[in-house]
Amino acid sequence: xxxxxxxxxxxxxxxxxxxxxxxxxxxxxxxxxxxxxxxxxxxxxxxxxxxxxxxxxxxxxxxxxxxxxxxxxxxxxxxxxxxxxxxxxxxxxxxxxxxxxxxxxxxxxxxxxxxxxxxxxxxxxxxxxxxxxxxxxxxxxxxxxxxxxxxxxxxxxxxxxxxxxxxxxxxxxxxxxxxxxxxxxxxxxxxxxxxxxxxxxxxxxxxxxxxxxxxxxxxxxxxxxxxxxxxxxxxxxxxxxxxxxxxxxxxxxxxxxxxxxxxxxxxxxxxxxxxxxxxxxxxxxxxxxxxxxxxxxxxxxxxxxxxxxxxxxxxxxxxxxxxxxxxxxxxxxxxxxxxxxxxxxxxxxxxxxxxxxxxxxx
Numbered sequence: 001x002x003x004x005x006x007x008x009x010x011x012x013x014x015x016x017x018x019x020x021x022x023x024x025x026x027x028x029x030x031x032x033x034x035x036x037x038x039x040x041x042x043x044x045x046x047x048x049x050x051x052x053x054x055x056x057x058x059x060x061x062x063x064x065x066x067x068x069x070x071x072x073x074x075x076x077x078x079x080x081x082x083x084x085x086x087x088x089x090x091x092x093x094x095x096x097x098x099x100x101x102x103x104x105x106x107x108x109x110x111x112x113x114x115x116x117x118x119x120x121x122x123x124x125x126x127x128x129x130x131x132x133x134x135x136x137x138x139x140x141x142x143x144x145x146x147x148x149x150x151x152x153x154x155x156x157x158x159x160x161x162x163x164x165x166x167x168x169x170x171x172x173x174x175x176x177x178x179x180x181x182x183x184x185x186x187x188x189x190x191x192x193x194x195x196x197x198x199x200x201x202x203x204x205x206x207x208x209x210x211x212x213x214x215x216x217x218x219x220x221x222x223x224x225x226x227x228x229x230x231x232x233x234x235x236x237x238x239x240x241x242x243x244x245x246x247x248x249x250x251x252x253x254x255x256x257x258x259x260x261x262x263x264x265x266x267x268x269x270x271x272x273x274x275x276x277x278x279x280x281x282x283x284x285x286x287x288x289x290x291x292x293x294x295x296x297x298x299x300x301x302x303x304x305x306x307x308x309x310x311x312x313x314x315x316x317x318x319x320x321x322x323x324x325x326x327x328x329x330x331x332x333x334x335x336x337x338x339x340x341x342x343x344x345x346x347x348x349x350x351x352x353x354x355x356x357x358x359x360x361x362x
Contacts, residue, residue: 006205008276009063010288012269016055017291021298021335022328023049028302029315030324051264053119053186054194058265060123061130061148061198062205068134069141069206077138084131091124094296098305117176117184120295125177125188126195133199145203148196155193156258160251162189190258197262201269215273222270229263286340293339301335 026045036042064084071080099114133151137144167175176184208214237253240246272279279285287294304310319327 006063006066006209006276007280007285008269008272009059009066010285011272011275011279011282012055012059012288013063013291014284014286014288015268015272016052016059017287017294018332019048019052020056021294021332023052024298024302025311025328025331026324028312029317029319029327030321031317031319034321034324047264051261051268053191054261054265055268056119057123057126057191057194058198058201058262058269060127061195062202063198064127065130065134065148065199065202066205068131069202072138073206081131081135084127088124088127088131091120091127091292094292095120095124098296098299098303100306101304101308102306103308112172112182115172115176116182117186119186121177122186122188122191123195126192129188129192130195130199133196141203141207145200145207148200148203152193152196152200152262155190155196156262157248157252159190159258160248160255163255193258194262194265215276219270219274222266222273226263226266226270229259229266233259233263287336290336290339294335297338298331298335301331 023045027049034042037046068077068080068084071077095118096114098118098120099116101109101113104111130148133144133147137147162178165179166181167179168181172182176182177188180187204218208218234253234256237249237256237259241249241253299305300310302311304313
């Protein structure tokens with residue numbers, strides 16, 4: 001089966017990583033007195049900050065499973081499976097490493113901060129779970145597509161059941177993947193749901209991207225589905241509650257941020273997929289190929305990985321809006337320049353970490 005390269009994926013990842021850079025910078029350093037929720041500029045900033053992580057998880061599932069399906073079409077998916085498992089474990093390892101405080105350890109300060117789960121650990125584990133789904137139904141693409149769609153819906157619908165989950169009786173290392181009680185920023189549920197939906201979209205692209213008018217139909221579908229999820233998902237959940245008398249639907253409808261955020265993600269996908277012909281070889285596409293490098297660099301600069309000395313240490317919650325905006329722009333430029341001139345692609349990082357592991361083994 002002939003399949004096409006999806007150039008819009010890199011553009012979406014670039015947009016998401018840039019939104020993450022400015023979001024982390026402003027959120028960490030802006031003085032709380034300027035967080036005015038009635039201010040339109042702050043509302044727009046909050047909107048883009050709110051869809052950044054969902055976009056990352058969804059696009060990760062889409063690109064990974066799409067590449068896996070392409071490899072399967074060529075009869076060579078085993079190396080891709082192994083590479084995916086390794087990449088997932090590597091992301092988890094990097095996520096933990098970024099919270100290491102060497103100076104603190106030298107002072108004898110060993111705390112549980114290193115066990116806090118952030119986006120990299122959750123994406124890594126989500127990719128591993130996605131591989132499990134693929135291996136289970138690799139010979140039945142339609143069933144795989146249906147499974148991922150159902151898993152995404154279940155992750156979102158059951159959020160009220162695990163929202164305040166109490167796991168104090170199990171080790172924090174494991175509990176932190178399921179609860180934010182110990183400081184975790186992300187948990188595998190509900191965030192795997194976005195990855196599952198991304199995987200579902202990958203099966204659609206793989207099966208139909210070669211067909212005529214696929215781009216037009218898909219762009220329209222992205223916009224229509226996105227608007228329906230944003231405007232009607234809560235109404236539909238309440239209808240399900242009235243029809244079935246299942247309280248879970250009502251609880252989901254009253255705190256329906258997951259389906260609405262996925263609706264925003266679909267709108268974003270629609271914009272970039274419509275603009276894909278203009279994105280081939282563009283700068284934003286190249287930025288999207290360096291998301292891991294950019295993430296690591298920005299985390300070290302802001303949060304002071306390894307040393308405990310970052311921008312947060314010196315300027316936490318102290319900037320006015322003008323300083324925060326100008327600083328965020330400068331920060332994005334500096335991080336991207338470092339990534340372009342001192343670090344190569346994400347694949348370069350993976351390759352050299354593998355070399356390091358082999359040397360350690362030898």
